[in-house]
Amino acid sequence: DGGITQSPKYLFRKEGQNVTLSCEQNLNHDAMYWYRQDPGQGLRLIYYSQIVNDFQKGDIAEGYSVSREKKESFPLTVTSAQKNPTAFYLCASSRIGVANTGELFFGEGSRLTVL
């Protein structure tokens, strides 16, 4: 079935360690996104990419990095520079022009806890 796969679902990290969250999609979508969600809050955009080898910062990009070497993959690295990384991370994809098509497809999320 087509969809978005995020891994791992749960991840624990010690302070000072980098960690990479995986996001893969087989929907042939050009655009991919990473959001962060804190308890009781909405989603905040970290990074997005509309094409391979290109990506843009969202509202809260500090302490995060991404790459887009393949159309179907958009991994997110949470670096040690991110001061409060414990959160629920969501990856999404869409066709270009999502404002009109209306549909973002989300993965099931990765919950990162820093010990």
Add this chain to the structure above:
Amino acid sequence: DAKTTQPNSMESNEEEPVHLPCNHSTISGTDYIHWYRQLPSQGPEYVIHGLTSNVNNRMASLAIAEDRKSSTLILHRATLRDAAVYYCILSPTGNQFYFGTGTSLTVIP
């Protein structure tokens, strides 16, 4: 960015209709109105979207005010599986979607 305002929470009895309101008084003429919902510990899922006319699909109906400054998501018969946070979003700048805190819907058996 165009903002939306939604009530923090609402309750509904099971099998009754639910009307979830959204105000977007600063909407521009080309902004689409989108609704997503999020079940606990899951990613949001698309519900419906529209521009000017009312829209219906298998999940819900979207009623858009004539001046487009407000809209209402209608669930025709609430079920326990409809308990979720519902987000009303205006079409993004570029390809960015901005999610607020949404309305948390509780369905009472």
